Amino acid sequence: METVTWAQALAWRMRRQHIEAAADAPAVEIARRLAGVQAQVMSAADLAVRIRRRAPEGVAPAIADGSLAKTWAMRGTLHLLPADDAPAYLALCAAARTWEKKSWQKNFGATPDDVDALADAARTALADGTPLTREELTAAIVAETGSSHLADVLGSGWGTLLKPLAWKGVLCHGPSRGTRVTFVRPPWTSLPPVEDAARTVLRAFLSAHGPATPDTFDAWLLRKASRKKDVRAWFEAADLAQVDVEGTPMSVLPDHLDELLATPPSTSVRLLGPFDQYVLAGGTGSPHLVPPAHRTAVSRPAGWISPVVLHQGHVAGTWDATTPEATPTLFEDVPSQALTHELERLRTLLS
Numbered sequence: 001m002e003t004v005t006w007a008q009a010l011a012w013r014m015r016r017q018h019i020e021a022a023a024d025a026p027a028v029e030i031a032r033r034l035a036g037v038q039a040q041v042m043s044a045a046d047l048a049v050r051i052r053r054r055a056p057e058g059v060a061p062a063i064a065d066g067s068l069a070k071t072w073a074m075r076g077t078l079h080l081l082p083a084d085d086a087p088a089y090l091a092l093c094a095a096a097r098t099w100e101k102k103s104w105q106k107n108f109g110a111t112p113d114d115v116d117a118l119a120d121a122a123r124t125a126l127a128d129g130t131p132l133t134r135e136e137l138t139a140a141i142v143a144e145t146g147s148s149h150l151a152d153v154l155g156s157g158w159g160t161l162l163k164p165l166a167w168k169g170v171l172c173h174g175p176s177r178g179t180r181v182t183f184v185r186p187p188w189t190s191l192p193p194v195e196d197a198a199r200t201v202l203r204a205f206l207s208a209h210g211p212a213t214p215d216t217f218d219a220w221l222l223r224k225a226s227r228k229k230d231v232r233a234w235f236e237a238a239d240l241a242q243v244d245v246e247g248t249p250m251s252v253l254p255d256h257l258d259e260l261l262a263t264p265p266s267t268s269v270r271l272l273g274p275f276d277q278y279v280l281a282g283g284t285g286s287p288h289l290v291p292p293a294h295r296t297a298v299s300r301p302a303g304w305i306s307p308v309v310l311h312q313g314h315v316a317g318t319w320d321a322t323t324p325e326a327t328p329t330l331f332e333d334v335p336s337q338a339l340t341h342e343l344e345r346l347r348t349l350l351s
Contacts, residue, residue: 004243004261046060072088097112125296213249315331319343
């Protein structure tokens, strides 16, 4: 088994994710390379793409032309996904069937039969292509199913009962109506078989976030809600190469192995915005990425992931993306000239 250091692995991820050097690529291809862009906060999704592009435009044109779709996906959070790849991600999220778990039913008062009925009603309500607000969709579903006891949960901004419908391929987000979100019938008509979906999503994940273990992938996908034997089977079926990363066996795509082995450690300083995929997929619990003593500064209450300063591929501090002129909070010494240059670049993007 070939061996690599964590410094090499992180440097390779930075290159693959267009962090070391911005790419001449459209927004949809940036999202494809990252295996989706978290979009709970749309300004964060836009910044994640703009940081990686040489062109100034963010995600709005790709959303408008339909090449990027906004929907609930990994970890039950909103993501921007390439519309042609989205069905694979949704099928893999749906495979865990979290709505059939007793704890889920107890917490939200809906049975699997309820979810099936909600899905059918939502499909009917959205059939003519007209975007519906959350309130309009809730009213239509309740009228169709008589599920008035679920109205409050359906109308919740958390989207608890709408997430399974998104994973089933019934709905996705549409154009905003003022400050209100809307939902539409998605452009895809079906979801692929789970085995095909796993192949697509796992390759996309490893292409940007490898080398990785089944546990890392499981945590990224659904916070380890998938069945362990399923995740292991997906890895085994993928015919992956193995590398030793400082004592931990990890998987990488065979066609990326030589490039990974030849990648030198990074010496750069880079800034990433909040909820960036580099941090989310790598995992804030990875001590090689986020120093354990400073994890709470990166992964904050209510699921907030801070904007970070990267040095040599790992998190070396945080900064304020809302006030980029503020001095970053550093966990270690960082080359001052490189940090100043990067702050100037981000100020320009945010201006």
